[in-house]
Amino acid sequence: xxxxxxxxxxxxxxxxxxxxxxxxxxxxxxxxxxxxxxxxxxxxxxxxxxxxxxxxxxxxxxxxxxxxxxxxxxxxxxxxxxxxxxxxxxxxxxxxxxxxxxxxxxxxxxxxxxxxxxxxxxxxxxxxxxxxxxxxxxxxxxxxxxxxxxxxxxxxxxxxxxxxxxxxxxxxxxxxxxxxxxxxxxxxxxxxxxxxxxxxxxxxxxxxxxxxxxxxxxxxxxxxxxxxxxxxxxxxxxxxxxxxxxxxx
Amino acid sequence: xxxxxxxxxxxxxxxxxxxxxxxxxxxxxxxxxxxxxxxxxxxxxxxxxxxxxxxxxxxxxxxxxxxxxxxxxxxxxxxxxxxxxxxxxxxxxxxxxxxxxxxxxxxxxxxxxxxxxxxxxxxxxxxxxxxxxxxxxxxxxxxxxxxxxxxxxxxxxxxxxxxxxxxxxxxxxxxxxxxxxxxxxxxxxxxxxxxxxxxxxxxxxxxxxxxxxxxxxxxxxxxxxxxxxxxxxxxxxxxxxxxxxxxxxxxxxxxxxxxxxxx
Numbered sequence: 001x002x003x004x005x006x007x008x009x010x011x012x013x014x015x016x017x018x019x020x021x022x023x024x025x026x027x028x029x030x031x032x033x034x035x036x037x038x039x040x041x042x043x044x045x046x047x048x049x050x051x052x053x054x055x056x057x058x059x060x061x062x063x064x065x066x067x068x069x070x071x072x073x074x075x076x077x078x079x080x081x082x083x084x085x086x087x088x089x090x091x092x093x094x095x096x097x098x099x100x101x102x103x104x105x106x107x108x109x110x111x112x113x114x115x116x117x118x119x120x121x122x123x124x125x126x127x128x129x130x131x132x133x134x135x136x137x138x139x140x141x142x143x144x145x146x147x148x149x150x151x152x153x154x155x156x157x158x159x160x161x162x163x164x165x166x167x168x169x170x171x172x173x174x175x176x177x178x179x180x181x182x183x184x185x186x187x188x189x190x191x192x193x194x195x196x197x198x199x200x201x202x203x204x205x206x207x208x209x210x211x212x213x214x215x216x217x218x219x220x221x222x223x224x225x226x227x228x229x230x231x232x233x234x235x236x237x238x239x240x241x242x243x244x245x246x247x248x249x
Numbered sequence: 250x251x252x253x254x255x256x257x258x259x260x261x262x263x264x265x266x267x268x269x270x271x272x273x274x275x276x277x278x279x280x281x282x283x284x285x286x287x288x289x290x291x292x293x294x295x296x297x298x299x300x301x302x303x304x305x306x307x308x309x310x311x312x313x314x315x316x317x318x319x320x321x322x323x324x325x326x327x328x329x330x331x332x333x334x335x336x337x338x339x340x341x342x343x344x345x346x347x348x349x350x351x352x353x354x355x356x357x358x359x360x361x362x363x364x365x366x367x368x369x370x371x372x373x374x375x376x377x378x379x380x381x382x383x384x385x386x387x388x389x390x391x392x393x394x395x396x397x398x399x400x401x402x403x404x405x406x407x408x409x410x411x412x413x414x415x416x417x418x419x420x421x422x423x424x425x426x427x428x429x430x431x432x433x434x435x436x437x438x439x440x441x442x443x444x445x446x447x448x449x450x451x452x453x454x455x456x457x458x459x460x461x462x463x464x465x466x467x468x469x470x471x472x473x474x475x476x477x478x479x480x481x482x483x484x485x486x487x488x489x490x491x492x493x494x495x496x497x498x499x500x501x502x503x504x505x506x507x508x509x510x511x512x
Contacts, residue, residue, distance in 0.1 A: 012507070016253070017317065019503065023253035023496045024292070024318030027260025029489045030267060031290040031321055069299060069315045082287070083331045111289055113327070114429045116448025123289060123325055140428035141349070141451065141460035175316055177294040178324070184314070210492055221499045228506040235510070 002238075008230040010064035014041065015224040017067045022216060025208045032080075033109025033179040034206035035072050042068035074170055077108075077207035079199065085144050086112045086120070089202040094164040094193030095181065098126035099135065105180040106165065106173065106190070108204055114140050120152075124178055130160040131192070148197040162198060165190035252296075252319060253500040259320030260493035263290050266323045267486040274474045282333070282366025282439045283472035285479075286326040293319040327431040328441075330365075333473040335465070341398045342369040342377065345470045348462015350424030350455065353386040354379050354440065361386055363425055363450065366439035368469055377406070381438050389420035402463040404455040424461040425450035 021037050028034040044064040079089050088110030090096070095106035098121075105126065112128055115121045120128040120136040127135035130152075138144060142154045150162040167173065172188035173181040183190075267288045277283040298315035335345050344367035346352070351363035364379065372378045375391045391398060395408035404422035409415075427433060432446025443450060453459035 016503065019496070019500060020253045020256065020317050023256035023260075023493075023500070024320055026489075026492050026496050027256045027263070027320040028290065028292050028318070029260070029492065030263065030288075030486065031292055034292055037316075037318065067315060070317075082329070084329055109291075113431050116428045116432070116446065118428050123291075123327075140448075141426055143460075174297075174314060175292070175295045175318065178291040210488065214492065214495065217495060217499050221502060224503050225506055228510060231510050 002234065004237075005231060005234040007064055008227045008234065010044070010066060011227045012224060012231070014039075014065050014067045015220050015227065018220050019217075019224075021070060022213060022220065026210075026213050026217075028206055029208045029210055029213075031109075031179060031206045032111055032203045033077070033107055034208065035074055035077075035108070035179075036206070036208045037070045037072055037175075039067045040069050040071060041065055071171065072173070072175065073207060075207050077204045080203045080205050081201060082203055083201055085146075085201055086114065087201055087203045088112060088146060088162070089199045089204040090164060090193075090196055091199060092193070092196035093170075094166045094196040095190075097129040097133075097163045097165055097190070098122050098180070099129055100124075100126045100180075103182070104129070104190075105176060105182055107178075107180050109179040110198075111203055114138060122178075129163045131163045133163070134160075136160045136162065146198055146200040148199070150198040164193045164196050164198065166193035166196070167191070252317065254497060256318065256320035257493045257496035257500065259293065259322060261490055261497070263288075263321045263323050264486045264490040264493065266326075268483065268490070270326050271479050271483050271486065275476065275479050277472055278474045278476055278479075280366075280439070280472050281368050281469045282364060283474065284328045284330055284333075284365065285472065285474045286328050288326045289324050290321050291324045292321055295319070328433065328435065329473065330430045331473045333365075333471040335468045336471055337468055339467050341400070341466060342371070343367060343467055343469045344369065344400060344422075345465045345468045346424060346455070346462045347465055348424075348455075348460065349430070350426050350453075350461030351430075351441070351450075353423060353425050353450075353452070354383040355386045355388070356383055356440075360442065361450075362436060362440040362442050363427075363433070364439045364441065365470060367464075385422065387420065387423060389422065391419055400464060400466045402456055402465065404464050421454060422464065423452055424455050425452045426459065426461050427451070 018039050021039055025036045044066045090108055095108055098105050111123055112120050118138050118140045130136050139154055145153045150164055152159045167188045169188045174184035176182050270286055270288045274285045295316040295318050353361050356362050368380050369377050375393055377385045377389045389406050391408055396411055398408050400406050406419045407416040427450055428448035429446055432444055433441035434444050436442055451459055453461050456463045
């Protein structure tokens, strides 16, 4: 395969991965607390070529377009009033902290419920932590009031302060299923979030922009078609060369 | 590529379930004591191509990895126990609970079920029963010659006999509540049974310390379905379904292009 063909093929592969990411975003337009993924394109340079470049040679190195990594768009989703007092949304950066068997998980999905013991927990049964890392124990018979600063009160008594944390380097978080995030590299540590407000009886909807997704879908499709044409063109050129070089017997 | 097809397919499935749920909410918009359900979705597992934090060289680490998600799934459709609006009926056996409690009814199987639908009637033996004939628990019987039935806000059921001025107490209605009402199991006909998720019932008298609420005679509780909200949800679900079907189509076209390369 020559340069044209391999570059086009690599581009096609990257566009396919783009589509896969887009498909996941679109599928999750109704998922509370979901944050959409975007791709970072980069040029892949083969190890041989970069070694040559280090030695001062600049050969016509083959560079290929690849999706190097994705980045998660942590922008605010739209707020959805629900009327359920145990639905919480965050306005501003930050995450709720929940306790799972695999260590703390972080989420912006505030669709909480009470366990039968009266603990505040997620739909998956993970306990929501307060600012001291302890589960939040509530009296199920009483009304729950949660103020904008995250203080949980019942009958005017302060019960707990819901932990809301933020990260200095948010890209160190990896996605887990169920709209959870987990710390995946040791370069990030949670800090208490500043100026983030908790809104009771509200949920944060997914931040996938549906209209933009449709536009990007068309973009991916057309670029893919162009690359496919390039590959076809390459095949034709190869054939022409073979025709020229054909030795008549 | 096939992943994109299945991710979008999972989105279509989820939106379809959301529409099913909306249809049930709307169909029960006029059902007394009905509590709406809301579908919740969650994203599926992520396929890790490049692990975030993996070593990219001897000195550097990958700042963020490449993770591809595999779509969505409906995780729950929880019951939303907000109070419905009250409608006056003047029927002495129509009751509403102003609070979080549930009426207890004894099913034919002997099991106790819980309901918010307070449309009670008398059966031929004078027992207070639901519209499906299940007696209220604890059982309360009104003699056939009783003139007027009064139910106090604390659940005391009293009646007067002909020719007598003093009223007689027939019994007291008890209410129950759960730590997590959203975890109750719906039996249909407005009845719920406890599960491991809901916890065991706390039984008490109306107006008591348990916060179960007080009773109001002569009213029924309408469903808490907001028709406007359901219509908006329906539009959102329908459009999301459409968007997912577009992704399926795009994946199909790209696949076709791949097949056309080798011509």
